[in-house]
Amino acid sequence: MAVNFPHSTSQPLLEVKDLCVSIPSYGRSVALIEHISFTLREREILGLVGESGSGKSVTATAIMGLLDTPGLKITGSVRFRGQELVGLSARKMRAIRGRDIAMIFQDPMTAFTPVYTVGWQIDEQIMAHERLSRKQARERTVQLLAEMGVPDPTRTANRYPHQLSGGLRQRAVIAMALSCNPTLLIADEPTTALDVTVQAQILELISTLRDTHGSSVLLITHDMGVVAETCDSVMVLYSGRIAETGLAEALFAHPRHPYTTALLNSIPPFYGERPHRLPAIAGTPPAPHERPAGCAFSPRCHDAQTICSTIPPLSPAGNGQQAACFFSTSGQQEH
Numbered sequence: 001m002a003v004n005f006p007h008s009t010s011q012p013l014l015e016v017k018d019l020c021v022s023i024p025s026y027g028r029s030v031a032l033i034e035h036i037s038f039t040l041r042e043r044e045i046l047g048l049v050g051e052s053g054s055g056k057s058v059t060a061t062a063i064m065g066l067l068d069t070p071g072l073k074i075t076g077s078v079r080f081r082g083q084e085l086v087g088l089s090a091r092k093m094r095a096i097r098g099r100d101i102a103m104i105f106q107d108p109m110t111a112f113t114p115v116y117t118v119g120w121q122i123d124e125q126i127m128a129h130e131r132l133s134r135k136q137a138r139e140r141t142v143q144l145l146a147e148m149g150v151p152d153p154t155r156t157a158n159r160y161p162h163q164l165s166g167g168l169r170q171r172a173v174i175a176m177a178l179s180c181n182p183t184l185l186i187a188d189e190p191t192t193a194l195d196v197t198v199q200a201q202i203l204e205l206i207s208t209l210r211d212t213h214g215s216s217v218l219l220i221t222h223d224m225g226v227v228a229e230t231c232d233s234v235m236v237l238y239s240g241r242i243a244e245t246g247l248a249e250a251l252f253a254h255p256r257h258p259y260t261t262a263l264l265n266s267i268p269p270f271y272g273e274r275p276h277r278l279p280a281i282a283g284t285p286p287a288p289h290e291r292p293a294g295c296a297f298s299p300r301c302h303d304a305q306t307i308c309s310t311i312p313p314l315s316p317a318g319n320g321q322q323a324a325c326f327f328s329t330s331g332q333q334e335h
């Protein structure tokens with residue numbers, strides 16, 4: 001079932017339907033992600049959230065056509081402005097990457113090679129997609145770095161990645177991702193390696209991209225606090241499946257899935273005294289090959305019942321939200 005956000009009047013940019021990724025393991029097929037469906041509209045910021053191993057990066061790299069593990073199988077549909085990306089040739093996909101869709105990868109050290117200056121690498125990215133001289137490309141690079149709030153951008157462009165602080169390097173990574181004016185930016189944990197103040201600045205930068213560059217953003221994070229600061233809508237993943245989706249405001253006010261509630265309880269309060277320890281969710285998420293039958297969250301869920309041994313479908317749960325829980329707190333079904 002596709003997840004739509006009825007509030008938004010803007011056009012769908014990315015429509016993901018029933019996306020599944022599986023790998024062969026000891027003679028059987030193991031799903032890394034299952035039945036992922038969502039729509040991202042123009043200028044929307046969608047947060048993809050979940051604990052480590054929930055399938056966030058697999059979802060993003062499948063959309064980008066960058067999963068190349070032998071034997072890996074991708075089914076379903078990813079439409080970008082109506083064009084199907086699943087099954088597209090490597091050459092066509094390469095043209096779309098960088099020009100229309102750009103990705104900031106989870107590991108910040110992989111974005112730049114250490115042996116060239118940051119400016120040179122951004123120039124190269126620009127020149128790969130447009131017929132520009134090095135001088136013209138450099139002008140664009142310096143302008144982009146300035147837009148990303150990099151002080152003294154001309155000098156910074158001539159520095160090597162290791163000479164920049166973490167915050168500056170991440171600004172440069174975002175500048176490189178935006179160098180070809182992509183309509184869609186996929187940012188995989190873009191602030192995890194940064195300290196809290198710099199993290200806030202980068203999130204601020206990302207949330208202004210829709211106004212400054214007209215971009216839509218798929219923002220991947222394990223941190224509900226980051227979602228609260230930045231996103232219009234949210235998709236919560238658990239063990240490779242959608243647990244809940246909805247508008248950020250509605251979902252924060254009334255989480256419908258016990259997993260969303262647990263994630264929200266692990267955000268430090270914005271005001272007042274900070275608790276000595278935040279409640280963590282007891283237990284760990286299952287690995288894909290150890291996913292239990294039925295609801296994958298049920299072994300960690302206080303509300304689990306016998307019926308949870310079958311997989312709960314993603315269903316409307318009020319307020320435009322959808323939740324995959326038989327006991328979603330919309331009051332549709334009582335315990």
Ligand SMILES: Nc1ncnc2c1ncn2[C@@H]1O[C@H](COP(=O)(O)OP(=O)(O)OP(=O)(O)O)[C@@H](O)[C@H]1O
Nearest residue numbers: 023032051052053054055056057058069222287288
């Ligand atoms: N190429 C692969 N082959 C086999 N298993 C994989 C592959 N890539 C990811 N996985 C497994 O798929 C699951 C989801 O991984 P993924 O990297 O998407 O998680 P994530 O939500 O991005 O987590 P994190 O917050 O740690 O980045 C994990 O259990 C991971 O071990």
Ligand SMILES: [Mg+2]
Nearest residue numbers: 056057058106
């Ligand atoms: Mg990841």
